[in-house]
Amino acid sequence: MIVRERRKEIGVLKAIGSSNIKIVTQFISESVSLTFLGTLVGLVAGALLASPIMNVLVSSSLTSGQQPERIMGGGIGGRMGMVIMNGQSTIRNLNAVVSYNIILYGLAAALVIAIIGSAIPAWLISKVRPSEVLRGE
Amino acid sequence: MLKVENLKKQFKSGDTIINAVDGVSLEIEEGSFVSIIGKSGSGKSTLLALLGALDKATSGKIEIGGKEITKMPDRKLISYRREEIGFVFQNYNLIPNISALENVMIPMELTGMPKAKRKERARDLLLEVDLDENKHLRKPSRLSGGEQQRVAIARALANKPKLILADEPTGNLDTETGKMIDDLLKKLAKIEKTTIIAVTHDQDVAKRSDIVFHIKDGKLVKE
Numbered sequence: 001m002i003v004r005e006r007r008k009e010i011g012v013l014k015a016i017g018s019s020n021i022k023i024v025t026q027f028i029s030e031s032v033s034l035t036f037l038g039t040l041v042g043l044v045a046g047a048l049l050a051s052p053i054m055n056v057l058v059s060s061s062l063t064s065g066q067q068p069e070r071i072m073g074g075g076i077g078g079r080m081g082m083v084i085m086n087g088q089s090t091i092r093n094l095n096a097v098v099s100y101n102i103i104l105y106g107l108a109a110a111l112v113i114a115i116i117g118s119a120i121p122a123w124l125i126s127k128v129r130p131s132e133v134l135r136g137e
Numbered sequence: 138m139l140k141v142e143n144l145k146k147q148f149k150s151g152d153t154i155i156n157a158v159d160g161v162s163l164e165i166e167e168g169s170f171v172s173i174i175g176k177s178g179s180g181k182s183t184l185l186a187l188l189g190a191l192d193k194a195t196s197g198k199i200e201i202g203g204k205e206i207t208k209m210p211d212r213k214l215i216s217y218r219r220e221e222i223g224f225v226f227q228n229y230n231l232i233p234n235i236s237a238l239e240n241v242m243i244p245m246e247l248t249g250m251p252k253a254k255r256k257e258r259a260r261d262l263l264l265e266v267d268l269d270e271n272k273h274l275r276k277p278s279r280l281s282g283g284e285q286q287r288v289a290i291a292r293a294l295a296n297k298p299k300l301i302l303a304d305e306p307t308g309n310l311d312t313e314t315g316k317m318i319d320d321l322l323k324k325l326a327k328i329e330k331t332t333i334i335a336v337t338h339d340q341d342v343a344k345r346s347d348i349v350f351h352i353k354d355g356k357l358v359k360e
Contacts, residue, residue, distance in 0.1 A: 012230045015191055016244050016292070017219020019212075131191035134226070 007125055014130035023126045024119055031118035035110050047098065138167040139188075139300065139332060144197030146183055146355075157183040159355035161197070165334070165348065167299070170326045172343040173336045175352035181336035182304055184352065188334065189222050189302045190214045202299055219247050223293030223331070225322075227305035229285040231277040237263060237288045238273045244295040255295075262291035265328075266321060283314035290321060294329060301326075303335040307342060319345055 013023055146158040157180045165171055175181040186192040188199060190206055199207050206217055223244075224230075231240045238259050245255035263273050266287040277285050286306060293301050303322065307315030319342055326333045335342060336352075343349045351358045 008230070009232055012226075012232065013243070014215075015189070015218065015224050015230075017215055017222075017247050017296075019215050022247070129192055131186040134191070134230070 008134065010122070010125050011128075011130045011132075011134045014126065015134065020123070020126040024122045027118045027122035028115055031114040032111060035107075035114040039107050039110060043103065050098075138202060139163075139165040139334075140198075140200040141188070142198040142200075144184070144187060144199060145195045146180075146187055146192070147195045156355045158187060158194070161352075161355070161357045163350065163357060163359075165332055167332055168326060168330050169332050169347045170323050170345075171332070171334045171348045171350065172346035173334065173350045173352055173357070174338060174340070174343050175336070176338060179352045180355035181352045183355075184357075185302050185304050185334065185336050188300070189224060190218055219244065220296055221299045223295070223298040223301040225286070225289050225293050225301060225303040225306045225335075227308040229277065229282070229289045229309075231285055231288055231292070233277055236274045236276055237268065237280065237284075240277070240288055241291045241295055244292060248296060258295065259291070262294055263288065265294075265325070266291045281314075282310050283318065286310065286314075286318050287321070290318070290325070294325065294331070297329065298331060301331050301333045303333060305337055306335055307337070307339060312341075315339070316341070 010023055014020075141161055141163045144158055144161040145156065148155045148157055159180070161184060173181050173184065183192070187194050190209070194207055197207065198205060201221065204217070206214065209217060231237075232243065238256070241259035241262055242255045245258060250258075260270075260273065264270065268284060268287045268291070272280060272284065277288065280288065286309075290301075290306075293303075301322070306322065307318050310318060322333050322335065323345060325331065335346070337343065348359070
């Protein structure tokens with residue numbers, strides 16, 4: 001979408017002598033930079049907001065006065081618990097778990113999407129003659 | 138310096154073939170200020186696109202400085218546009234999210250010029266086109282139409298091209314600003330020894346040119 005919106009800019013860059021490779025590289029690097037920035041903002045926001053949000057969700061789903069049986073699990077940076085009441089399981093005292101693996105998988109997936117999502121449209125548009133791009137503005 | 142022989146460009150529209158440029162031949166000396174006048178749809182912008190290697194001719198020959206560009210492969214055409222041609226568009230076509238100075242630096246960046254050098258040349262060029270120094274770091278949206286066109290002219294001059302191709306350079310400007318831009322182009326053609334070809338429908342632009350061509354239905358006539 002962003003690449004399509006910047007079709008005219010691609011036409012101008014080609015007109016003043018930019019190569020297709022250079023244009024595609026520029027769009028990929030912009031996309032990767034935005035992905036890293038988004039990941040950073042997402043991590044900070046997630047670390048700060050995950051626990052308070054979960055506490056609100058857990059406390060609102062519990063019936064007061066019941067004594068739960070606790071089952072523990074989790075990973076780095078947090079824990080989660082589960083209460084079993086009257087044969088039914090209810091989530092209680094759930095803390096955010098930030099696993100390094102999950103962060104890495106998420107980042108890798110976002111990067112792959114960012115690279116493919118920017119490279120393919122940029123490449124397709126860069127193959128068009130600049131006169132067509134400028135004429136169609 | 139610029140030699141065009143029997144240049145043709147045809148487009149297909151359904152079963153009809155349109156001759157946008159129909160057997161154009163011309164010769165232009167270095168440092169000339171040339172106008173090509175024609176109505177909308179006469180083929181003037183198509184001719185300019187062919188001269189600037191933005192489009193491929195159906196047949197014919199274009200020779201600039203002894204190099205035949207109609208035979209060049211795409212890879213060579215990219216460096217030809219980068220090093221030997223400067224473009225000035227009616228809608229300025231500046232990159233919107235960077236400053237005026239950075240816009241002028243782009244063509245030099247593409248040639249691999251070191252950052253300090255290209256910054257210095259961009260600054261000198263913006264001063265040469267009379268853009269106040271306090272506006273160099275402004276984004277295009279914060280400049281008037283005349284100022285944006287000055288930035289576009291500075292960008293066109295960045296790599297000291299042999300030829301500047303201007304497509305209706307004053308088309309979006311009021312008469313007074315248009316005349317200033319015109320005078321500037323003419324002055325720079327002399328200073329930088331650059332040939333300027335401007336397509337226009339403005340008779341006033343033509344009056345100030347060294348050579349005037351008229352184009353009608355893709356055919357060119359010298360005045």
